[in-house]
Amino acid sequence: MTWSFPESPRTDEHFAASVGDERAVADAWLDHHRRVLLWKCGGLTAEQLKLRCVEPSNLSLLGLLRHMAEVERDWFRNRFAGQDVGHLYCTDANMNAEFDDVDGADTVADHAVYLREVDLARRAVAGRSLDEVFLDPYRKVEMSLRWVYSVMIQEYARHNGHADLLRERIDGTTGH
Template sequence: MNWRAPEITRVHHPVTFTEFGERALADAWLDHHRETLLWKCGGLTADQLRSRCVEPSNLSLLGLLRHMAEVERDWFRTRFAGEQVPYLFCADDDLTAEFDKVDKADAEADHATYLREIDRIRQVLAPRSLDETFVDPRRKITMTLRWVYSVMIQEYARHNGHADLLRERLDGTTGH
């Protein structure tokens, strides 16, 4: 199959949101990081996306995309919204499958899964306030949606750094 990840043009530039409210800024930063990960994957073949090219790490761009779909689902839908949704790529007895099982993964399908998950999360979050609270089912403490946004932004920032290195090793492409 000759599928390549779609190339994207990033449109969310949070520095242009300095006069907007906190929610608009939080959404812009999160979308900026989502777009950055997709941008790092853009134009690559399924084999390139599956490549673990920074040894001895088991990271791949496809693994990062799968991981972020899982993390977004876990924090926004399962924990915050209380939805009873299954894992996308993992299982209770294999919580690192999103990274470990990319060798035979369908990159096109996994890319589409990521996009669908982000769309669903946007729908879930649209009517919600950053001040809304929930009890985290794992930690048994009250948290706000604001806190979850902070977690997600830092999670993307960290993994987008990994994506920078992976992409540069794959084809020399750099940039942020």
């Protein structure tokens, strides 16, 4: 039997925080975007997830999932929490490996990695204030956790737009 990416229901859970404080709203929107990416991948086979079907771009849904796992890890764990856990897919020789190296990738493992990184990111910020400041190890400037949330929400929004186009090209499924 062919493996398919687990279905992820489309929800409006983020509206529950529509009158919440800033942190509740930020968490709700970030989680919403995480769910949208999973929803866009839902029901597709490994081969479909690896398709680069919007030429000349090398983007694929699997590449986006791997990229967002990398971004979750980098911003929340490496930068904010200072955990120095390195990269998942990127190397000094190829900082785009999460996109470039999908043909031989293990889709099941990459899905598990993404879910793990989201969980670890949530743990890294649990109970931490959006006002908390850290020194970004790459840019050598102070940033707040609020900034990281803003970066992550825009990163997901941008790539979920890419996912919309990819999914429509793969099987005609549309929606946001």
